[in-house]
Amino acid sequence: MSRDTPGEGPLTYRDFASMPVDTLKGVGSRKLSGLSDAGIDSLLDVLTHYPRRYVDRSREVRIAELAEGEEALVIARVTGVSARRTRNRRTMVTADLEDRSGRLRCTFFNQPWRERQLDPEVLRGEVAVFGKVELYRGTRQMTNPVVDLVGDRTGRIVAIYPQSAKAGLSSWDLSSWVAQVLRRSEKRGLAEPLPEWLLEDLGMCSRGVALEGIHAPGTMSEMVAARKRLAFDELLRIQVSLVRSKRELEAGAKGIAHTVEGDSQRPGGMVGEFIGRLPYALTGAQRRAIEELLADMASPVPMHRLLQGDVGAGKTVVAVAVLLAAVQGGHQGALMAPTEVLAEQHANAVAEMLEGMDRSDEASLFGTRQVGVASLTNRTSAARRREVLAGLGDGSVDIVVGTHALIQESVSFHSLGVAVVDEQHRFGVEQRAALRSANHDGTLPDLMVMTATPIPRTAAMTVYGDLDVTVLDELPAGRRPITTTIAHSDEEVASTWDLVRSEVAAGRRAYVVCPLIEESERVEASAAEETYTELATGELAGLDVGLLHGRVTGDERQRVMDAFRRGDLQVLVATTVVEVGVDVPEATVMVVLDADRFGIAQLHQLRGRVGRGEHASHCVLVARGVLSSDAEARLRALEATRDGFELAEVDLELRGSGTVMGERQKGRSDLKLASLARDRDLVALARETAFELVDGPGGLDRFPLLVDEVDLLIAEEDEEFLTKG
Secondary structure: OOOOOOOOEEEOHHHHOEHHHHHHHOOOOHHHHHHOOOOOHHHHHOOOOOOOOOEHHOOOOOOOHOOOEEEEEEEEEEEEEEEEOOOOEEEEEEEEEEOOEEEEEEEEEOOOOHHHHOOOOOOOOOOEEEEEEEEEEOOEEOOOEEEEEEEEOOOOEEEOOOOOOOOEEEEHHHHHHHHHHHHHOOOOOEEOOOOOOHHHHHHOHHHHHHHHHHHHHOOOHHHHHHHHHHHHHHHHHHEEEEEEEHHHHHOOOOOOOOOEOOOOOOOOOHHHHHHHHHOOOHHHHHHHHHHHHHHHHHHOOOOOEEEEEEEOOHHHHHHHHHHHHOOOOOEEEEEEOHHHHHHHHHHHHHHHOOOOOEEEEEOOOOOOEEEEEEEEEEOHHHHHHHHHHHHHHHHOOOOEEEOOOHOOOOOOOOOOOEEEEEEEHOHHHHHHHHHHHOOOOOOOEEEEEEEEEOOHHHHHHHHOOOEEEEEEEEOOOOOOOEEEEEEEEHHHHHHHHHHHHHHHHHOOEEEEEEEEEOOOOOOOOOOOHHHHHHHOOOOOOOEEEEOOOOOOOOOOOOOOHHHHHHHHOEEEOOHHOOOOOOOOEEEEEEEOOOOOOOHHHHHHHHOOOOOOOOOOOOEEEEOOOOOOOHHHHHHHHHHHHOOHHHHHHHHHHHHHOOOOOOOOOOOOOOOOOOOOOHHHHHHHHHHHHHHHHHHOOHHHHOHHHHHHHHHHHHOOHHHHHHOOO
């Protein structure tokens, strides 16, 4: 190796990242373009372009052994290929495959390029096809199978890579390039970023053994061990980045040490008074959460905590306790919500909970005054807005509840002690960061972000790894059950409207939620306006039906919600503006139309709008037509359980981990091997290891190669995305 192997000593990931892929033999201009389209530009990209599956040729399935109805992977030679047009002008390509035991016919519809791809005159060696086996006139067949070109691979274990016929990349191309990189690295060897003592403790193989074992395993057990090590590396890099940032923030930030009266287990002062005034007892989970949060707030290190709890777990009460802990020490609290509906709901709830509560005030004649609660949204009148801004500036407004209006330049706090962000995933990173930098003296307010969307433990440790996590895993006593059913047939849908009528006749209320506001030619889904008209004049004629969606003006939206709360409206047809925060105890029916178009988390949130009063409630998921297997699995999961954390795990299994860095474009730091759903134990192990390495004697300075990999593979903007939280 010459120009493509800079430096001396074992080769690091940074070395490989600096070597362009065109230094490999066999990469001409056409292949180079295809590799670039696939995101493979350096030798590091080649090494980390992992096989998507393996074929164990010692246990290979022969064509003659294929049973009708089973899914199977077969390796065989193409003996002939032909193409023709069907009567409806679709292209049909037929390929005949043979091994020593028999013959298999593969048929491809609307894939005309398969004729050239599978031309025996062009092919080098064999192909692997995966699909469902059918029998037609005694011949085994597959329709539209997955095809991998594997060439003349003869090893026991054949690695099959993600490939692209469009980009002109085959599995054997990728395999040969990986083998070339590994072969040319043998002289210098591969650098090991982790110390030997740690690998022994973890029971893991070295980096060099892992890369050899993932690409060219001698046995499947070698591949499993290799995958474990490389998946762990991916997770460890993210966790080291998070833990390092967390420790740097704690070391350099100037926080507020709040006065916590009594002790965290038996809080006194305003927090204790507030808890004592509640007409119900806190759950054990709420008490534990308040204990953790008050302990954080007593420290001069700024709190950075995620509070997650299932729908109805009582997060608002915990949030008010946190806000009061700031107020009793002479500071202010802010609660930011993503929508005006939710902000107004929170403002009303907080004002009601704190009605009649006083705080000390030396400027007052009596030495006390009532806790000042205000709201601030874009709907706040100009005159009231001036009053609220003045109160925030002089400290007479103790707690403010609002939307993103709280972070506008005109808003200035006297001393913001704690910021609570509700449904934090619906805010941008910059919006949350702005609220946290509100104090002019440079002190950082404590931050608590809340979500009613349960997050799988592995995802919480990864995506929110720089936050301490508090979980409300207990529902208040007396919550009535919600029966969830799926309505698929016309009879089941008709029964749904009968249910709505019977509940309304008993003095209760119902929601009907649709995915769109207006009809769309592109998406065949129920639109709120269309559904409102149909129901008000059809199945629910005679009932008082209202309409609510995002295009309804603020004043009209408030009027509709107030009417629904009072009972002047019996049925509310709405879009997902009612997903969070709307609390009407008399509502006992939630009907979700086109439920298969919603995700698990959103359906669980919508279901949580009912079951808040003394009566048993119902959630009906209407899903007509043919459902995809994923949609069917989502709806069945919701039918089977109300446990949001269990549903979150199901959701992660169905959707996969996705990009760790959120909605941005895919990058080097995304998980290629590790799965937040499948590798739960590895996520926990990586987090534990990251703390051990960062907090140990000498810190990360002892592991320069690991630090270099983190800096190389997790870009600055990714680190900011993960830590601005």
